[in-house]
Amino acid sequence: MGTTQLDSVQEPKYWHLRTVLSEALDSEFSVGEILPNERDLAARFGVARATLRQALEQLELEGRLQRRRGVGTTVAPPRVGVAVGGEQHSWPGAAGDAWQAVDCAQEIPAAAVAAALETGADEPVHTVRRSRMSGGQLVATELLHIPAASVPGLTAIDAPSGAARARAVLRELHRLDLEGQDRAVELGSARADDARELDRLPGSPVLVVTTRFTVEGRTAALSVATYRADTCRLTFGDSAGVEIHHDPARRAS
Amino acid sequence: MGTTQLDSVQEPKYWHLRTVLSEALDSEFSVGEILPNERDLAARFGVARATLRQALEQLELEGRLQRRRGVGTTVAPPRVGVAVGGEQHSWPGAAGDAWQAVDCAQEIPAAAVAAALETGADEPVHTVRRSRMSGGQLVATELLHIPAASVPGLTAIDAPSGAARARAVLRELHRLDLEGQDRAVELGSARADDARELDRLPGSPVLVVTTRFTVEGRTAALSVATYRADTCRLTFGDSAGVEIHHDPARRAS
DNA sequence: CAGTGGTCTAGACCACCGT
């Protein structure tokens, strides 16, 4: 056959495009550089803009690109490793913790939260909001649910509300003897409020880390943390975590 | 104003649609049930099919729906919790391990793998392929890279290739004293081969779990495991992991 | 084979950003 290779076995255009762009990013662009706009790129590759966008979406999902409305598409830096607690258990808000308390409210939890807390459906719960910075950027938000029964020493006088109140709740929590913790990670999509905080669009992919803290066999606190999936690599274990970044030498198909 | 509420502040149609569908799934559908086809649904909601699809994509990402070409869209069961190793370190392939060896090849690793292994770029490496089932379904594939230098006792006679060879490599690995392990989790998109194995389309979102096993301060093995993000919830820690499933009572916006 | 979801097009308009 004279032809080196026809597109052969029905690879979707957007997938092929993703591969081509990916290689171009490796060889011809550096971190932070701005790509041509979508209309130009689409024209250059002879596809509709929607198809080009499908390829860009893939690359954004993989953390290779960053797109911002009104600005443009830039080459993303490698994902930041974000430590998510290792071997030893510790309470949220302990020394050296990367989180920052934002505020706190006492409320009746949603049914699913109450179920996970193993409390009655109408038992009051303190909900502490925290956020986490990394490299000058907000990378995660957290809702920390603590049954009021877990922190009986807390008085309304400690602080009425706001960050001070949140810290007071955490202080009370630290008086308990942490017995163990379970953790789960799954893919989710950012709710509108989280999206706004994380500077993403609603529905953006996020990694949801759910942690249950147990004291005397009961659930004393429940954390639901939402990490930007595009920029974060969650690391567990002793040290900084493995780095395998995008591999230029590996073919995608 | 007579109108109870106009769509108000510019919520995208697909996002609103996602919410409406999500609530419909809670109240009017049960797991495994087949939804009307996309053309009908789009017509019913008075939107273009592409817009409807954008909403369905969100719900699929969240693990609420499952779509299969030529078949239809069904309501997905809750995600399965998949244990990803807890506190105690252990070698891959140890007793009780959920993985199944598929085959093994000795090859020169890609640059990124060699870098993570901290070996020379042209040092030979055994690459064991394994797969993991859960609930009768393949939920993950793994590439386990082991520098030939890590398992010097391995002879070519043990087994030429295939699953037997893979098991022989693991056996040799178990002779080493595991010192520690790091783990990282990040979002990725399925490469064409993984996608085929996992019964997904190329580019489907996956959770990539990278684990480095260390012996005497050096990296003795490196595992890159790819989990279906739609069906899996990765659990860490002592017990079965926290379950917070979709919460009908919580508004999405 | 008919019906499904997956891909692709060519256009339009909108929301947002920086100048």
Place this chain on the structure above:
DNA sequence: CGGTGGTCTAGACCACTGA
């Protein structure tokens, strides 16, 4: 304001599934 990415449309065709 002009330029960017984000949303949306109405259509077409394709690949796959199951009867």
